[in-house]
Amino acid sequence: MASVLVFLDVPALPLPRAARELLTLAGTVGEPVVAAAHRADQAMLDALASHGAVKVYEPAGELDTVLVAAKAAFLADAAKTEQPAAILLGNSFEDREIAARTGIKLGSGVITDAVAVAPDLAVTKSVLAGSYTSTCRVRTGTPVITVKANSVEPAPADPAAAAPQRVEVPLSDAGPAARVTGRSGKRVSGRPELAEARVIVAGGRGMDGNFGPVEDLADLLGGAVGASRAATDAGWIEHSAQVGQTGKTVSPQLYISAGISGAIQQKAGMQTAKVIVAVNKDADAPVFEIADFGIVGDVFSVLPQAADEIRKRRA
Amino acid sequence: MQESATRPLNIVVLVKHVPDAQFDRHLTGPGHTLDRAESILSELDEYALEAALQLAEARGGESAGNRVTALAMGPAAAVNAVKKSLQIGAYAGVHLADDALAGSDAAGTSLALAAAVRAVAESNGPVDLVITGMASTDGETSLVPAQLAERLQLAQVTFASELEVADVDGAPVVKARRDGDSFTETVEAPLPALVSVTDQANSPRYPNFKGIMAAKKKPVTVLTLADIGVDPAQVGHDGAWTAVAASAPRPPRSQGTIITDDGTAGVQLVEYLAAQKLI
Numbered sequence: 364m365a366s367v368l369v370f371l372d373v374p375a376l377p378l379p380r381a382a383r384e385l386l387t388l389a390g391t392v393g394e395p396v397v398a399a400a401h402r403a404d405q406a407m408l409d410a411l412a413s414h415g416a417v418k419v420y421e422p423a424g425e426l427d428t429v430l431v432a433a434k435a436a437f438l439a440d441a442a443k444t445e446q447p448a449a450i451l452l453g454n455s456f457e458d459r460e461i462a463a464r465t466g467i468k469l470g471s472g473v474i475t476d477a478v479a480v481a482p483d484l485a486v487t488k489s490v491l492a493g494s495y496t497s498t499c500r501v502r503t504g505t506p507v508i509t510v511k512a513n514s515v516e517p518a519p520a521d522p523a524a525a526a527p528q529r530v531e532v533p534l535s536d537a538g539p540a541a542r543v544t545g546r547s548g549k550r551v552s553g554r555p556e557l558a559e560a561r562v563i564v565a566g567g568r569g570m571d572g573n574f575g576p577v578e579d580l581a582d583l584l585g586g587a588v589g590a591s592r593a594a595t596d597a598g599w600i601e602h603s604a605q606v607g608q609t610g611k612t613v614s615p616q617l618y619i620s621a622g623i624s625g626a627i628q629q630k631a632g633m634q635t636a637k638v639i640v641a642v643n644k645d646a647d648a649p650v651f652e653i654a655d656f657g658i659v660g661d662v663f664s665v666l667p668q669a670a671d672e673i674r675k676r677r678a
Numbered sequence: 679m680q681e682s683a684t685r686p687l688n689i690v691v692l693v694k695h696v697p698d699a700q701f702d703r704h705l706t707g708p709g710h711t712l713d714r715a716e717s718i719l720s721e722l723d724e725y726a727l728e729a730a731l732q733l734a735e736a737r738g739g740e741s742a743g744n745r746v747t748a749l750a751m752g753p754a755a756a757v758n759a760v761k762k763s764l765q766i767g768a769y770a771g772v773h774l775a776d777d778a779l780a781g782s783d784a785a786g787t788s789l790a791l792a793a794a795v796r797a798v799a800e801s802n803g804p805v806d807l808v809i810t811g812m813a814s815t816d817g818e819t820s821l822v823p824a825q826l827a828e829r830l831q832l833a834q835v836t837f838a839s840e841l842e843v844a845d846v847d848g849a850p851v852v853k854a855r856r857d858g859d860s861f862t863e864t865v866e867a868p869l870p871a872l873v874s875v876t877d878q879a880n881s882p883r884y885p886n887f888k889g890i891m892a893a894k895k896k897p898v899t900v901l902t903l904a905d906i907g908v909d910p911a912q913v914g915h916d917g918a919w920t921a922v923a924a925s926a927p928r929p930p931r932s933q934g935t936i937i938t939d940d941g942t943a944g945v946q947l948v949e950y951l952a953a954q955k956l957i
Contacts, residue, residue, distance in 0.1 A: 430865065431824065432834060456820060456837060463784070463824035472785060472919030475819045485923065491703050497710060497925035503785075504919065539833040541867035544853075548861045556859050562956070584957065602839075602878055603859050609722060609812075609877045617956045634931065638954055640947065646938070653931040656950045660939025668944025673957060676948070 365448035366418070367393040370438050370461065372400045372453075378410045381559050383517035385451050385510060386414040390518065392482055393448050397527070398441040400426055400434050408527055413520040418528045420445065431457060432540035435464035440532050442469060442505060449484055449506040455558060462507045471504025478514045478614070478635075492608055492631030512559040513614050555587050557604060562586030562617045565606055565633070568593040569622020569643060569662055574600050576666035577621055583673050589613065589633075591623045607632035622662045625650025642666065686743035687843065687850065687869075688803055689730045690795055691768065692810045692822075693748045695759035696720040709781045709915050710922040717755060719762040722811030724882035729875045730809045731767045731883075733843050740769050747772055747798055751779060751790055757898065764893035765885035771898040772798060778903055781915030788825035790913050793906040795830060801899075806850065806869045812837055812876045823874045833867035839878040843869070 367389035371382050389395035395415040402421045403411065411419055420441035426433045438461060442450055450465065452458040459475050466473035478496075479487040484506050486499050501507070557563065562584045566577040568591065581588045589606040590599070606613055608628040618636035623629055625641070625648055633639070634653055641654035642665050651657040658665055695717045697703045704713045727748065734744035748763035750756045751774040760771035774794045782790065799805045808830070813820045827834035838854035845851070852873060853866045885893070903910050911917055935950075937943060951957045 430834065431836075432827075435828070459820045460824040460834070460836060463821040464828040466785065466821075466919070467788070467825050467828040470919075472783070473819075473821055474920055475821065489928070490925070491705070491712075493928060494703065495705055495925055495927055497705070498923045500921050500923055502919055502921050538831050539868065539871075541833045541835045541854075541865045541871070543863050543865050545864040546861050547863075558859075601857075602876075603857055617951070617954075635928075638956060639931070639934075640950070642943075642947075646936075651936055652933060654936070655931075655934035656947065657934065657936035658939055658943045658947060659936065660943045664941075665939055665944045665947065668942075669947045670944075672945045672948040676952075676957075 365393040366396045366445055368396050368398055368442055368445055368447040368450045369416070370398045370400070370450065370452045370458070372434065372458065372461075374399055374401065374403060374407055374411070376406055376410055378414060379559070380517060381453050381512045383414055384512065384515040385453065386411070386416060387518045388480055388510060388515045389451055390415045392480060392484065396420070396445055396447060398438050400437060408529070412524040412527045413522050414518070415524070416527045418445075418530060420530045420532050422534055423531050424534050429537060429540040429542055431460045431464060433537040435461045435468060436535050436537040437532055438465045439468035440535055444530070444532070447505060449480070449508060451480070452507070452509045454509045454511045459509050462509050466504070466507045469504050469507070471507050472501035473507040473509075474499050474501060475509045477508050477510045480508055480510065489635055492612065493635040511614055513561060513616065554581065555585070557587045557589055557606070558611050558613060560587035560613070560615050563589045563606070563613055563615045563636075564619045564621065565589030565591065565623060566594055566600070566621045566662075567591035567623030567629070570594060570599065572597065572599050576663060576670070580619065580666050580670050583670055584617070586615075586617070591629050620650050620654070621666060623650055624648045625653070684737050684742075684845070685850065686737055686745070687734060687806045688745045689734060689807045689809060690747050690749050690798055690805050691723070691727050691730045691763065692791065692808065693723045693727065693750045693759045693763050694720045694814050695750060695752050695756040696814055705925045710925040711781055717758070719759045720811060720814055722813060722877060723759070724766070725875050725877055725879050726809045726811045727763055727766055727768060728880045728882040729841050729873070730807070732880060733807070733841070736843070745769055745802060747802070749774065749791070749794055749798065751787065751794065753780070760898055761893060762885070764896045764898070765890045766883060767889060768896075770896060772901060773898055774901045774906070776903040776910070778910035778914045781918060782913045783918040783920045784819050784821035784825055785919040786913035786917050788822050788829055790903070790906070790908055791822070791826055792829040793908045794901060795826075797901060797906045804870065807852065808832065808872045810872070810874045812874050823872060827872040830872070833871040835865055835867050835871055836874040838873055838875045841873060841875060841879060
């Protein structure tokens with residue numbers, strides 16, 4: 364059976380949903396094989412095996428002070444050894460860059476933003492900020508495909524799976540590369556990553572500088588906090604929370620839009636959400652055109668009331 | 679002899695003529711390519727141009743020998759992206775225009791742009807920096823900057839939210855700040871390098887009357903594939919490494935239930951979420 368090489372940049376335990384989705388998807392196309400940019404310990408190998416990985420490629424040394432160039436070189440080297448039917452990555456900015464460079468190194472076409480990959484490697488993707496769906500195919504080389512989070516239902520783990528084979532990949536020259544000279548961690552919120560979250564509560568201009576109700580509801584729902592550009596530009600919340608054409612594109616199960624009018628650039632970032640709830644005091648806000656459930660009302664009474672009701676039901 | 683601490687920079691900025699995202703956009707024709715009516719200079723490229731102008735100005739601007747060249751690839755109308763860039767302040771423009779480029783994917787686009795950057799270097803001297811926006815607002819694949827860096831073997835610094843060129847032991851080094859989800863990092867790379875900037879990097883300037891008048895006198899070099907030594911078979915629809923087989927507009931979302939808060943909307947919201955099995 365042909366293998367499918369799954370690139371995992373920083374695997375962590377428990378295995379993130381996005382990684383489990385990629386392994387599950389790989390298993391529907393072929394036999395999952397992992398290229399892990401960091402060396403895996405035994406617990407990690409067991410976790411990868413339990414999600415279908417039969418082989419794990421690891422770099423012979425540390426890659427992390429150079430940016431994507433070294434990771435792309437590692438992935439391309441692993442692919443040259445493995446000769447998989449396809450290569451799957453996540454859809455973060457960095458994963459897409461690694462895919463981009465790997466594609467050139469292998470002479471292979473790259474498709475980003477995939478939401479489905481058929482067994483014959485036809486790829487369904489969302490384009491023009493979610494306003495179109497297209498079906499694409501790689502014509503040249505080994506298909507390199509980056510897959511959006513929440514595209515696949517991860518298969519349950521099989522704790523009895525056999526240990527994967529480990530293969531060490533010698534470090535090769537990645538060429539000129541940027542180096543990380545400093546890194547400062549931001550506040551750790553314990554919330555899921557925006558791009559991968561199943562629930563997002565997003566606030567906009569209507570939050571008037573107070574994101575408390577948005578954060579409270581997000582935490583109750585185990586979700587991430589998002590924001591419109593107006594809210595991030597105003598400095599009410601960090602820029603990494605921005606959803607929209609110039610921020611992140613998200614496809615959660617539930618997107619709650621609070622105090623956001625829903626200009627076209629904001630819609631572009633969230634219109635593929637499965638369920639959209641909108642709360643805005645302006646009945647003419649464009650966001651209501653795409654909302655499954657819309658509330659014309661004040662975010663500062665609706666959101667806290669909803670949060671109280673959830674607490675009451677759980678008590 | 680040690681290099682001058684402020685040697686001028688030769689910067690190429692990639693600018694793209696893209697359909698205005700304010701309007702509905704459509705895929706047309708057998709290749710499912712974008713209808714390019716109502717096109718403008720990509721909003722995200724204005725940050726790239728501003729970054730280039732600020733880096734050049736920090737080293738004395740055009741009169742000190744710095745160069746800021748706006749490079750666009752695309753059909754005849756794409757020259758408008760170059761002209762707008764010249765009005766904003768780019769010192770010179772290059773338009774890579776060739777019918778064979780139509781339908782290029784990221785691989786073909788990066789191949790042609792790499793050759794165009796080499797052509798600029800041949801006529802202008804070595805290129806120190808290629809600066810791009812964080813993504814195009816049409817293709818949205820984010821593949822081209824990284825593929826260009828790979829093809830030109832440049833160090834790559836993407837998604838810079840702050841940018842400077844500092845001189846370290848007499849040699850210019852690009853230093854940038856990148857904001858991730860859970861951390862902020864500082865990175866640096868020797869020149870030549872490819873840099874992409876986010877919309878946090880600066881506030882792009884607008885063209886003023888003086889800039890618009892001055893732009894009329896600035897040179898725009900038009901290049902064809904033959905000029906840059908690219909085989910037409912390697913680009914365009916035929917040379918693409920990926921193909922679109924089908925495309926369809928996403929079915930419009932039907933409007934759902936809209937209620938006006940009567941004092942119980944928060945409770946009704948939770949009932950709705952419970953009915954949808956979302957809580």
